[in-house]
Amino acid sequence: MGYDCETREDSAFLFVADDPDLLPGIFSKKDMLSKMQDSNTEQIRREFRQRQSRQLLAIMVAVLIIVLLALVQKRSDLFGEIPAKMVSGLQVVVIGVFIGFTAFNWRCPACKKYLGPDIRRALCNKCGARLR
């Protein structure tokens, strides 16, 4: 498949460490390779699910804060006069943090490339790794 060598070595090491039953000589080399590939795929899917939940959470939090800030600005009767500049400054900060987080989080677990705007994508369009 399309992953780079570093990723494959990492998960092979994890797989051997996770499974004490896997002793050299018991499985043929072909069995071992296909088992390693399964665990590699499973690990990619698991990491993708984590990244996806973090991304959804970040979207919700960012939207919530921006909406709250807009409300705070509108309802000066409730929250007092808060300078419009301060509110829009805070909104820019929230958007900046969100973009930074997305650039760090929203990447393919296999090739580490940016995944693009589709939150529900099933395949990495860079390396073809199955994500779901």
Ligand SMILES: [Zn+2]
């Ligand atoms: Zn990829």
